[in-house]
Each structure stands twice: as structure tokens, then as C-alpha cells.
Amino acid sequence: MGVVLRTPGAGDFASLRAEFELPESFPPDVLAEAEAVAGDPADDGDREDATALPLVTIDPPGAKDLDQAVLLERRAGGGFRVQYAIADLAAFVRPGGAIDAEARRRGQTLYLPDGNLGLHPAELSEGAASLLPGAVRPAVLWTIDTDSMGEPTGVRLRRALVRSVERFDYETVAAALAAGTAHPSITALPDLGRLRRQHAVRRGAVELQLPEQEITEAPLGGWVLARRPRNDVELWNAEISLLTGMAAASIMLDAGIGVLRTLPEPDNGTLDWLRRSADALGIEWPPRASVAELLAGLDPRHPASLALHAGTTRLLRGAGYTSFDGDVPEFAGHAGIGRPYAHVTAPIRRLVDRFATEICLAVTHDRPVPGWVRAALADLPELMSLSDNLAARVERACLDQVEAWVLAExxxxxxxxxxxxxxxxxxxxxxxxxxxxxxxxxxxxxxxxxxxxxxxxxxxxxxxxxxxxx
Missing domain, CATH: 2.40.50.140 (Nucleic acid-binding proteins)
Structure with a gap:
């Protein structure tokens, strides 16, 4: 149980919004453009009709900005086929238009307890562009085939029309899987999810199992500060997104143009420090075990394990974005994932995904990368880094504020x-x-x-x- 805030007059995040100079609304020209394009999305005439695919969405409860819909199938002879539909924001955001300019200023959606600040107007993010159940929507459809061990063997993407058939959240999916009543489109999620998580450990992906805080609104007013539970369904679902992002990075690196999410490898001094920390905490570190293998074998409920996870955050410093056009960057990896990686699966909520997706579509269909995408590549790393920094500061400030309200008495x-x-x-x-x-x-x-x-x-x-x- 969390401690509930009931202090009269508390619970207003207006001062925090003012402190960070967060916009109160969208400018009139942005709203007008959103209203116009919501009913008239762009269509290049080459959009596949994939509305027969029984795609479903899995998101936090109450989410309306639905970027992804998934269908998992077992392939004859072993392996899986992942059909992953991603909201096609390029169908609504005109290059150089008012929405485009405002999205570049914002960078990403900011989530506050008393209301989100969207990257795009709600007319699009929660309406015309969102993969809401029963609605036909423009999407970019990724098809990824894997072998029986969950490793990709083929990737295809194209523009499509899709129609999600159900909207789920993590808890309802977990309950349905446990009861054997899960929707047929996601019954393979546990098997593929576990395989992909095993691959993550083998390639050296570092996952920190630190306590996560969550702010929710109390039924009688105020806020509840609670510990956010870890859910296997959420982790398995994230692996589908990671699989797609690694495929996108591979496409862009092969083509010599793109924008990647990057994180440098930790230096030997940091690794030596972490080994000394493990020894001081009484945690045995087998000589040949990687950081990922060590962390995967720890019980996150144990205080020493939590302390080591907290120390391991040093290994994940320096994350950023790397864009390139012509020469592949000398460093293109992501140490926390263990492979090159790109953001392409959340274009409703994150600016860079729209541009990276257009690159992948162009090069896989032997078409020139659009000029408006090429022109933006130099600016995207800074725009995204600034928005990431702001998002982290706002999230921490919200948590600090609620902690103070909750503990004041x-x-x-x-x-x-x-x-x-x-x-x-x-x-x-x-x-x-x-x-x-x-x-x-x-x-x-x-x-x-x-x-x-x-x-x-x-x-x-x-x-x-x-x-x-x-």
C-alpha cells in the first residue's frame, strides 16, 4: 500500500510546469493543421491492405496514444513470424508544416501525473493516428521472421492499412496467459519473449532491476506513490520493440544513412570498480561471466543485489544519438542492448522515430531517402538529447514533489x-x-x-x- 496524499491545497503541478516552461497547449496553427489532416492523411498510392490481420495492442491501462499493434504466429517447421504495425505519423505530419515544426521543438511526449504534454495534438495522437481498436489506420507494417531460437531470418516493411481488433494492458494479458485464455494473436508471446530475453543476456544487454516509482491519482483526491511492479508481459512486449529497433539499425548501417540510439562501452576502470563493488557486497562474480550474465543471476529482492544494480548505472552513462549520411560512424553500438539499435516503434510519442522509419522504408524499397529526412539528420541528435534531458528532469521533479507532499505530515x-x-x-x-x-x-x-x-x-x-x- 502507498501513502496517500490528502493535504488540502496540495497536488497542483502548475508551478512545476511553469518552472520548466512547459507549453500549456498547442499553437492555433498546429491545431488547425491537425484538424485538417486528421480526416485526410497522405497516401502515396502504395499502401497494402492489411486490415485482415488480427493485430492487438498491449499498453499501460488507460493509454490512448497507441503506437504499436502486434500479431505473433508460429511458423511451419519452427520459428515465429512477428507482424508489427507502427502508427504512420508521416501520413499526417507534413514536412515543414506547423505540426512538424512544433514536434521538433518538443521532441517527445512528456508524462506528468495531472496530464500529458503530447508530441502531437490529441486529434492525432489519441485519435486519427492512434491504432485504436476497430479503426482502420495508416501504419508501417514490419514483418520479421525468426528461427526456432528466436533469431531473425528475414525482415520486410511497407506502408499498410491496419485495424487492431483488441486493446489490452499488461495485467489483463498476464491474467489471460495464466488462465489459458489469451487472444490467439499473442499466445506465442511468452515463448518468443523468453527466447529474446535469453539472447539479450548472451549479447551482453544490461538490464537494471532497480525499484521503480509510480504516481497514480487517488480515488478521493490527491496522489498515491507506489512501487511499480515488474511484469513479464511488459518485458516480453518490449523485446518485440527491441527486435524491430535492431532490425532498423541494421538496415540503416547497411545503407550508410540513418540515426541510431547509441551508448559507449564502459571503460576498464568502470568495470574494475564494479567488480570491486560486487566483492564488497559479498556477491560472487564468476571469472568468465559478463555483467549481463551476473545481473541476470541475481535476486533483485536482495539488498546486496539492489546495491549492485544501483552501482551498475555507471555503465550506462553517455547515451545519445548518432546520425550519419555516407560514412558509417566509427561507433554505432548500444552497450546497454548489446547491438546497434534505432528508435522506430513510438512515432506518436518520439520525434526521431518518424525520420528513422522513412529511411528504412526508402532503402528497403530502393527509393531515395526523402530530402526533408536528409536535411534533418544533422539536427536530430541534439533535438532528441535535449528532449530526453528535459523528460528525465520533469519525471524526477514530479516524483520529488509527490514524495514531499506524501511525507510532509x-x-x-x-x-x-x-x-x-x-x-x-x-x-x-x-x-x-x-x-x-x-x-x-x-x-x-x-x-x-x-x-x-x-x-x-x-x-x-x-x-x-x-x-x-x-
């Missing part, structure tokens, strides 16, 4: 916590209920383990809470 109270990082006289701790990340002072913190901490101060205006070891 509990100064002096003692809480159970897990030590994530410790050094002389201070530590970063994670409270178990309510799920709060905080800084704590005091003598003699262990490198990991459970401790009792006392809340000493709350500054709601500055969104800060302070603890000391009890």
Missing part, C-alpha cells in the same frame, strides 16, 4: 529502507513504504542491507526530503 517518523549506495557519513536509500528515494546522513552505513531511517525535514516548495539513520 510524517516528520520524525521512522521508516524501513534499503541502502543503494553508501560512503562515509551518507547514503542513498530506498524506503520500502512509501517507495521513496532519498539521501540519508549518519555514521557507519553498510555497503548494502536494510536500515532504519528517520525523516528529519521536508521542504515542499523545494521538493526535498531529508533522512538520518535511526
Amino acid at each position: 510524517h516528520i520524525g517518523r521512522t521508516f524501513d529502507a534499503v541502502v543503494l549506495r553508501a560512503e562515509e557519513g551518507k547514503a542513498e536509500v530506498f524506503l520500502e513504504d512509501p517507495p521513496v528515494l532519498g539521501k540519508c546522513t549518519g555514521p557507519g552505513f553498510p555497503d548494502s542491507g536494510r536500515v532504519s531511517v528517520r525523516l528529519t525535514a521536508v521542504d515542499v516548495a523545494k521538493r526535498k526530503v531529508s533522512f538520518e539513520r535511526a
Whole structure:
């Protein structure tokens, strides 16, 4: 159970929106263009009719900006066929138009507890472009065939018309799979998802299993801060997106033009530091095991495991975007995924996906990459990095604000916590209920383990809470 905020007058994120200078709405010319194109999407005359495919969507509860719809089939002789429809925003966003210019300014959708700030107007993002059930929508349809071990053997993509037949969320899919009543389009999800996750460990993908915080609106007003549960269905679903993104990166690298999501490999000093941390935490690291293999074998519920995962964030610093046109970049990999990777599966919510998708469509159909795409390549890495930075700051500020609101009436109270990082006289701790990340002072913190901490101060205006070891 989370601690529920019921403080009169609290719960308003207007000051946070003002602090980050977040737009309150879309300019009139953007809204007018969205209304015009919503009923008249562009059509190049080469769009396949794929409305007979029984595609389904799997998203968080209540989501309306539905980027992806999936159909998984088992192939004769073994293997799988993934039909993955991605919302075709290029059918609605005219290059150089008002929507295009505003999307470049925003970069991505920002998610706040009291309402999202969309990359595109809701007329498109939650309406004409969204893959809502029962509605015929323009999409980019990826078909990826795999062998019996889940490794891709063939990739095809094209523009299509699709119609999702059902909208699901992670919990309902998990319950249906457990009961044996899952929709036929996703009964193969557990088998393919597990195979892809095994491949992820083998190729060195680093997945941090740190506690995730989630803000939800309380039924009687205010906010609930809770620990977000991990769900296998969400992880398996993410593997379909990763599979597609790796296929897109391969297409662009072969063509010598594209934009990738990149992350440099950690240097030897960082890896040596992590080995020393594992030793200090009492975690045995087999000599030949990779970081991915080590993390995959740990129980994330154990305090020492959580502490090592917290330290492993050092390996994932430096993520960015790399664009190229002609010469393939010297570094094109993503250390956290273990392969070159590109964003192509969330164009409703993320700017770069629309451009990367157009490149993949052009080169796989032996057509020139559109000039408006080529012209944007130099600017995309900076635009996306700026929006990623803003999104992370806004998310953290929202969590800090709700933490302060939730704890404001509990100064002096003692809480159970897990030590994530410790050094002389201070530590970063994670409270178990309510799920709060905080800084704590005091003598003699262990490198990991459970401790009792006392809340000493709350500054709601500055969104800060302070603890000391009890």
C-alpha cells in the first residue's frame, strides 16, 4: 500500500510546469493543421491492405496514444513470424508544416501525473493516428521472421492499412496467459519473449532491476506513490520493440544513412570498480561471466543485489544519438542492448522515430531517402538529447514533489529502507513504504542491507526530503 496524499491545497503541478516552461497547449496553427489532416492523411498510392490481420495492442491501462499493434504466429517447421504495425505519423505530419515544426521543438511526449504534454495534438495522437481498436489506420507494417531460437531470418516493411481488433494492458494479458485464455494473436508471446530475453543476456544487454516509482491519482483526491511492479508481459512486449529497433539499425548501417540510439562501452576502470563493488557486497562474480550474465543471476529482492544494480548505472552513462549520411560512424553500438539499435516503434510519442522509419522504408524499397529526412539528420541528435534531458528532469521533479507532499505530515517518523549506495557519513536509500528515494546522513552505513531511517525535514516548495539513520 502507498501513502496517500490528502493535504488540502496540495497536488497542483502548475508551478512545476511553469518552472520548466512547459507549453500549456498547442499553437492555433498546429491545431488547425491537425484538424485538417486528421480526416485526410497522405497516401502515396502504395499502401497494402492489411486490415485482415488480427493485430492487438498491449499498453499501460488507460493509454490512448497507441503506437504499436502486434500479431505473433508460429511458423511451419519452427520459428515465429512477428507482424508489427507502427502508427504512420508521416501520413499526417507534413514536412515543414506547423505540426512538424512544433514536434521538433518538443521532441517527445512528456508524462506528468495531472496530464500529458503530447508530441502531437490529441486529434492525432489519441485519435486519427492512434491504432485504436476497430479503426482502420495508416501504419508501417514490419514483418520479421525468426528461427526456432528466436533469431531473425528475414525482415520486410511497407506502408499498410491496419485495424487492431483488441486493446489490452499488461495485467489483463498476464491474467489471460495464466488462465489459458489469451487472444490467439499473442499466445506465442511468452515463448518468443523468453527466447529474446535469453539472447539479450548472451549479447551482453544490461538490464537494471532497480525499484521503480509510480504516481497514480487517488480515488478521493490527491496522489498515491507506489512501487511499480515488474511484469513479464511488459518485458516480453518490449523485446518485440527491441527486435524491430535492431532490425532498423541494421538496415540503416547497411545503407550508410540513418540515426541510431547509441551508448559507449564502459571503460576498464568502470568495470574494475564494479567488480570491486560486487566483492564488497559479498556477491560472487564468476571469472568468465559478463555483467549481463551476473545481473541476470541475481535476486533483485536482495539488498546486496539492489546495491549492485544501483552501482551498475555507471555503465550506462553517455547515451545519445548518432546520425550519419555516407560514412558509417566509427561507433554505432548500444552497450546497454548489446547491438546497434534505432528508435522506430513510438512515432506518436518520439520525434526521431518518424525520420528513422522513412529511411528504412526508402532503402528497403530502393527509393531515395526523402530530402526533408536528409536535411534533418544533422539536427536530430541534439533535438532528441535535449528532449530526453528535459523528460528525465520533469519525471524526477514530479516524483520529488509527490514524495514531499506524501511525507510532509510524517516528520520524525521512522521508516524501513534499503541502502543503494553508501560512503562515509551518507547514503542513498530506498524506503520500502512509501517507495521513496532519498539521501540519508549518519555514521557507519553498510555497503548494502536494510536500515532504519528517520525523516528529519521536508521542504515542499523545494521538493526535498531529508533522512538520518535511526
